[in-house]
Amino acid sequence: DTAVSQTPKYLVTQMGNDKSIKCEQNLGHDTMYWYKQDSKKFLKIMFSYNNKELIINETVPNRFSPKSPDKAHLNLHINSLELGDSAVYFCASSSLNWTGNTGELFFGEGSRLTVL
Amino acid sequence: AQSVAQPEDQVNVAEGNPLTVKCTYSVSGNPYLFWYVQYPNRGLQFLLKYITGDNLVKGSYGFEAEFNKSQTSFHLKKPSALVSDSALYFCAVRRTGGFKTIFGAGTRLFVKA
Numbered sequence: 001d002t003a004v005s006q007t008p009k010y011l012v013t014q015m016g017n018d019k020s021i022k023c024e025q026n027l028g029h030d031t032m033y034w035y036k037q038d039s040k041k042f043l044k045i046m047f048s049y050n051n052k053e054l055i056i057n058e059t060v061p062n063r064f065s066p067k068s069p070d071k072a073h074l075n076l077h078i079n080s081l082e083l084g085d086s087a088v089y090f091c092a093s094s095s096l097n098w099t100g101n102t103g104e105l106f107f108g109e110g111s112r113l114t115v116l
Numbered sequence: 117a118q119s120v121a122q123p124e125d126q127v128n129v130a131e132g133n134p135l136t137v138k139c140t141y142s143v144s145g146n147p148y149l150f151w152y153v154q155y156p157n158r159g160l161q162f163l164l165k166y167i168t169g170d171n172l173v174k175g176s177y178g179f180e181a182e183f184n185k186s187q188t189s190f191h192l193k194k195p196s197a198l199v200s201d202s203a204l205y206f207c208a209v210r211r212t213g214g215f216k217t218i219f220g221a222g223t224r225l226f227v228k229a
Contacts, residue, residue, distance in 0.1 A: 004159075031215060033217075035219075040221075041154075041204060041221070041222050042219075042221055042222070043160075043206065043219040043222075045216060045217070045218070048215055048216070050215065055215055056215060056216055090159055090160070092160075096215055102148055102165065102167045104150055104162040104165055105150075105152075105160070105162065105208075105217055106162070107152075107159035107160045107161070108159050109158060109159045110157075110158075110159055
């Protein structure tokens with residue numbers, strides 16, 4: 001039973017299109033994240049939600065919009081895709097909450113987005 | 117602000133030899149430090165973490181890491197490398213009380229048979 005699952009695993013699309021990536025975790029965690037890994041494998045944090053509330057919003061173009069319908073799900077919608085959006089997008093979850101704890105991140109397998 | 121530096125893009129080691137992958141960090145306050153491993157076309161997997169206490173932390177697959185506060189370092193080590201250890205290794209830091217985990221650029225480990 002996969003702990004953090006993302007769909008789709010691969011996306012190939014044209015510039016200007018809109019696409020969504022979905023993420024679900026069955027670990028009972030309160031906090032979820034989106035990270036972007038570029039072609040040089042550098043990982044950049046994009047967003048984080050804690051119990052459906054946005055708590056981290058890095059300097060990401062507003063074409064990227066996350067949504068968390070409940071604490072087990074975090075989706076990422078991208079409008080007007082550009083060539084530079086091509087990357088692997090990782091969802092992660094953690095037991096971190098406002099009372100602390102030392103929770104490490106549990107990652108999904110990634111969604112590879114290719115914009116042509 | 118938080119940052120992590122992994123000074124080596126690549127580390128090469130022969131199977132059976134000890135390995136070290138270096139990491140230094142910068143964070144305000146007390147750090148939580150982590151190592152993750154990524155195999156090709158996979159997500160990152162947690163290896164070990166330092167929270168507080170003993171400076172030598174043991175983790176999965178025989179890996180360990182040593183926290184050095186004065187040098188702000190958290191180097192990953194293994195006494196005897198395996199070919200199957202070949203992968204991309206990431207050091208990460210989060211400040212105590214924060215939600216943001218920042219990753220280093222990664223170090224590719226090659227273990228030769």
